[in-house]
Amino acid sequence: MRESEARSIIEKVLKLSGAEDTSAVITGSYKASTRFADNAITQNITTNNYSLKVSCAYGQKVGHATTNELIDGALQGVVKRAQDIARVVPPDPEHMPLLTSDEAEKYHQLEPYFEDTKKFSPSDKARIISAQAEKCQEKNIRLSGAFSNGSSFTSFGNSKGLMGCYKSTSFEMHVTCLTPTSSGWAEQIGEDISKAGFSSVVERAFNIAVKSENPHDFEPRKCTIIMHPAAVAELFTFLFWEGFDAKATDEERTFLRGKFGTKIGGENITIRSDPVDLRCPTISFQQDGLVAPTLKWIDNGVVQNLCYSRFWAKKKGKKPTGFPTNIIVDGGDTSVEEMIKTTDLGVLVTRFWYIRFVDPMVPSVTGMTRDGTFLIEDGKVTKAMKNMRFNENIVDVLNRVEVLSVPERTGEYIPVLAPTLKVRDFNFTSATDF
Amino acid sequence: MKELCLRALNIAKEKGVSFADIRIVKHHTQIVTTEDERVSGIQDSESMGFGVRVLLNGCWGFAASKNLFRKEIEAVTLKAVEIARASSLAKMGSGVVFAPEEPHEAIFRTPVLKDPFKVPIEEKVNLLLGVNKEMLRVRGVKKAHSFMWFKSEERHLANTDGSFIESNTCTSTAECIATAVDEHTAKTRYFEAIPVNAGYEHIEGTPLLKEAQRVGEEAVAHLTAKECPQGKKDLILHPSHLALTIHESIGHALELDRVLGMEESLAGSSFATIDKLGKLKYGSPIVNIVCDNTDPTRLASKGYDDDGVPGQRWYIIKNGILVDYQTGREVCHTIGTEQSRGSCRADSWQSIPIIRQSNIGLEPGEEPLTLEELIADTKDGIYIEGMGSFSIDQKRLNFQFGGDCFWEIKNGKKTCMLKDVTYQAITTDFWGSCDAICDKRFWQPYGVLNCGKGDPMQIAQMTHGSSPVRFRNINVGGAKL
Numbered sequence: 054m055r056e057s058e059a060r061s062i063i064e065k066v067l068k069l070s071g072a073e074d075t076s077a078v079i080t081g082s083y084k085a086s087t088r089f090a091d092n093a094i095t096q097n098i099t100t101n102n103y104s105l106k107v108s109c110a111y112g113q114k115v116g117h118a119t120t121n122e123l124i125d126g127a128l129q130g131v132v133k134r135a136q137d138i139a140r141v142v143p144p145d146p147e148h149m150p151l152l153t154s155d156e157a158e159k160y161h162q163l164e165p166y167f168e169d170t171k172k173f174s175p176s177d178k179a180r181i182i183s184a185q186a187e188k189c190q191e192k193n194i195r196l197s198g199a200f201s202n203g204s205s206f207t208s209f210g211n212s213k214g215l216m217g218c219y220k221s222t223s224f225e226m227h228v229t230c231l232t233p234t235s236s237g238w239a240e241q242i243g244e245d246i247s248k249a250g251f252s253s254v255v256e257r258a259f260n261i262a263v264k265s266e267n268p269h270d271f272e273p274r275k276c277t278i279i280m281h282p283a284a285v286a287e288l289f290t291f292l293f294w295e296g297f298d299a300k301a302t303d304e305e306r307t308f309l310r311g312k313f314g315t316k317i318g319g320e321n322i323t324i325r326s327d328p329v330d331l332r333c334p335t336i337s338f339q340q341d342g343l344v345a346p347t348l349k350w351i352d353n354g355v356v357q358n359l360c361y362s363r364f365w366a367k368k369k370g371k372k373p374t375g376f377p378t379n380i381i382v383d384g385g386d387t388s389v390e391e392m393i394k395t396t397d398l399g400v401l402v403t404r405f406w407y408i409r410f411v412d413p414m415v416p417s418v419t420g421m422t423r424d425g426t427f428l429i430e431d432g433k434v435t436k437a438m439k440n441m442r443f444n445e446n447i448v449d450v451l452n453r454v455e456v457l458s459v460p461e462r463t464g465e466y467i468p469v470l471a472p473t474l475k476v477r478d479f480n481f482t483s484a485t486d487f
Numbered sequence: 488m489k490e491l492c493l494r495a496l497n498i499a500k501e502k503g504v505s506f507a508d509i510r511i512v513k514h515h516t517q518i519v520t521t522e523d524e525r526v527s528g529i530q531d532s533e534s535m536g537f538g539v540r541v542l543l544n545g546c547w548g549f550a551a552s553k554n555l556f557r558k559e560i561e562a563v564t565l566k567a568v569e570i571a572r573a574s575s576l577a578k579m580g581s582g583v584v585f586a587p588e589e590p591h592e593a594i595f596r597t598p599v600l601k602d603p604f605k606v607p608i609e610e611k612v613n614l615l616l617g618v619n620k621e622m623l624r625v626r627g628v629k630k631a632h633s634f635m636w637f638k639s640e641e642r643h644l645a646n647t648d649g650s651f652i653e654s655n656t657c658t659s660t661a662e663c664i665a666t667a668v669d670e671h672t673a674k675t676r677y678f679e680a681i682p683v684n685a686g687y688e689h690i691e692g693t694p695l696l697k698e699a700q701r702v703g704e705e706a707v708a709h710l711t712a713k714e715c716p717q718g719k720k721d722l723i724l725h726p727s728h729l730a731l732t733i734h735e736s737i738g739h740a741l742e743l744d745r746v747l748g749m750e751e752s753l754a755g756s757s758f759a760t761i762d763k764l765g766k767l768k769y770g771s772p773i774v775n776i777v778c779d780n781t782d783p784t785r786l787a788s789k790g791y792d793d794d795g796v797p798g799q800r801w802y803i804i805k806n807g808i809l810v811d812y813q814t815g816r817e818v819c820h821t822i823g824t825e826q827s828r829g830s831c832r833a834d835s836w837q838s839i840p841i842i843r844q845s846n847i848g849l850e851p852g853e854e855p856l857t858l859e860e861l862i863a864d865t866k867d868g869i870y871i872e873g874m875g876s877f878s879i880d881q882k883r884l885n886f887q888f889g890g891d892c893f894w895e896i897k898n899g900k901k902t903c904m905l906k907d908v909t910y911q912a913i914t915t916d917f918w919g920s921c922d923a924i925c926d927k928r929f930w931q932p933y934g935v936l937n938c939g940k941g942d943p944m945q946i947a948q949m950t951h952g953s954s955p956v957r958f959r960n961i962n963v964g965g966a967k968l
Contacts, residue, residue: 444887
């Protein structure tokens with residue numbers, strides 16, 4: 054869908070609505086995903102969808118409706134459903150007046166859209182996967198993973214004249230190599246497929262799998278951990294699952310209650326959002342048209358900002374921030390090799406798996422290591438280890454980070470830029486059988 | 488609809504496919520959410536489209552579109568064929584072996600007495616705000632949330648077996664959550680109208696208003712509850728808790744696609760490999776686990792799965808031994824069976840069917856046994872209700888689970904509430920320690936709404952049921968920092 058088409062649909066919606074305030078968001082995506090296991094393609098799909106969300110308000114009474122039919126008759130239907138809801142619900146005291154066209158001046162103009170990324174065909178991917186699968190097969194390695202590419206599109210407009218549009222492309226490849234006793238994993242995520250290097254991703258996963266063969270038992274204990282960016286992203290993302298919500302925090306329902314402006318982590322910890330960081334670009338606006346935040350959430354260990362909705366910001370006399378669209382954990386300049394060399398006894402972790410809160414008020418979490426866990430002794434990686442469970446307080450972890458590497462692109466649920474971290478006294482509590 | 492479906496299948500057949508199907512699916516979802524005295528959101532969503540899947544020279548191709556008209560169906564079918572040809576560039580051996588299936592012409596409908604989408608919004612809002620009011624009435628409760636969630640699915644499935652299957656399913660649920668806050672922390676407690684395939688009558692039949700005060704009181708009691716002990720304890724698990732334990736440690740472990748390594752890169756694989764079929768001691772002899780996709784009120788029941796296979800009832804664990812898996816037509820031959828168990832589902836028109844958990848339940852005990860009698864027979868234990876923290880390794884062995892509410896059991900009596908209870912075990916040790924199951928009078932089904940699997944991620948729903956159960960000598964408190 055072109056921007057002009059989306060704008061035309063949104064204008065039709067705004068014209069059709071008889072509500073006092075109306076806003077509309079069109080989101081669309083084309084996705085082509087090729088999945089493979091045991092050195093063969095097992096799933097190969099393409100899909101194309103658009104969705105239109107209409108919000109209508111009469112005073113403080115608000116209704117929302119969504120459809121993926123964008124023809125004229127359907128537009129009337131979705132507007133009517135939103136209006137019908139708005140007419141009968143009680144007023145929402147937290148509903149805010151629509152933002153005006155001035156807000157658009159704050160939107161960035163970055164558009165990480167690469168036509169070649171979108172056009173990369175299932176055959177292109179199949180050829181690349183096939184070549185690597187053959188190499189793995191020759192070495193008795195089982196190759197699994199997914200290679201996807203596509204484009205996405207968001208267009209926003211409201212009856213106060215605010216309009217915004219953002220389109221991007223993306224590719225993602227993640228690979229697991231299996232030996233009879235071990236696994237290794239690697240990934241690459243980006244916007245421009247010309248920068249994709251499938252063979253190097255496979256090579257990284259392959260090397261981890263081979264090095265982690267025949268893993269040893271290790272008595273779970275507190276010890277130094279060196280965790281790669283994917284593990285850091287998985288762990289730190291949990292800080293933002295409501296933790297930084299200003300309203301919940303002011304209502305004393307998050308671990309940050311009473312901690313705004315205080316130092317919760319080491320001085321080497323800065324976590325921020327920046328939609329125009331070219332290593333991790335994201336959309337310029339949020340669902341209500343508010344500009345996406347460019348902020349430091351934690352600055353040198355100090356809680357610098359919380360996430361303020363427009364309503365809560367007004368109530369508290371603060372500037373609205375909305376919620377992060379990407380997470381950037383600032384890094385350092387220590388190489389992973391240097392981290393290993395300076396570790397007497399530690400564990401090197403490729404990534405974590407299935408992290409869940411134990412108590413979000415602490416915030417304590419549990420999870421497992423996965424796809425390449427190694428023992429470090431006297432400055433060297435000495436052997437592969439069986440996977441372990443950990444239980445940790447994430448804020449405590451922020452105080453035990455000794456050194457950081459240059460950050461890398463990762464992130465499963467939200468785009469993340471994260472370094473490898475060396476953390477002391479990481480709390481491993483039990484082990485599994487592989 | 489049938490004509491559109493036949494058009495896709497005919498084109499696919501002309502291109503030489505060995506199998507093809509088309510699913511035309513419409514979803515309607517309505518979510519009403521409230522916070523304290525306000526309606527925080529009402530979202531009414533519709534999505535419709537179709538997906539065409541083809542098997543050509545032993546390789547899959549799939550394409551989907553929201554534009555349901557003849558020319559688009561033709562184009563999407565050709566696209567699926569083109570993708571299948573691309574898949575053949577990386578083909579394993581002779582390719583996919585797809586089990587044969589009889590043609591079926593059928594219509595399946597969830598029994599619905601009161602269409603939830605026709606119930607006035609005001610009625611739903613009034614109930615939820617009333618529930619919030621009751622929770623907030625409890626001193627110490629500082630926040631009340633509640634929601635209702637309704638989803639209907641209309642599906643037309645046609646395939647080259649000659650099947651034409653129509654299904655209409657409807658799921659209804661509601662939940663309320665009280666948050667109590669004191670000077671140290673915040674704690675929650677929830678109650679739900681268990682997710683089931685039914686209409687609004689299910690919401691009306693659930694005592695949300697009546698339970699709201701208890702929910703609030705238990706949230707407050709949770710604040711000052713005794714810390715979880717550390718060490719070995721007997722556990723008595725209520726069905727509202729055990730549902731997720733079954734889901735994570737049995738349900739996922741016995742999906743045959745992940746057992747075979749097809750999910751390795753994302754959700755992982757399974758310790759319960761096919762060489763262990765018929766031999767693995769999964770649990771104690773009283774552990775009998777049944778899959779049942781024949782009961783229309785359960786969330787995984789839709790008459791026929793998306794492979795066009797009828798819903799079935801079968802044991803996966805019998806007298807503690809692993810005896811079967813959840814299978815689809817692509818993988819059932821790997822365990823020597825000719826027919827799929829009908830466990831393949833897709834979460835939308837734009838997703839490809841994959842093996843999803845069935846409705847899985849632990850059979851009740853044969854001897855009469857109440858929860859009270861089970862507690863009375865336990866000297867040193869913990870009783871757990873509701874779902875909480877859940878984490879398990881990617882082969883489904885080492886897990887650590889929490890819950891929503893916990894009570895200490897001493898010398899046969901519930902003595903006091905506990906907080907932050909977690910237990911950790913290895914799956915087979917845990918199920919091997921099961922020594923008592925309450926009888927069928929206390930068997931209850933619970934629904935899981937957000938089970939994620941696949942890549943791209945698909946979200947599926949299913950039901951797990953049990954009676955209250957006891958497990959002996961389990962490690963607790965390992966999460967304490």
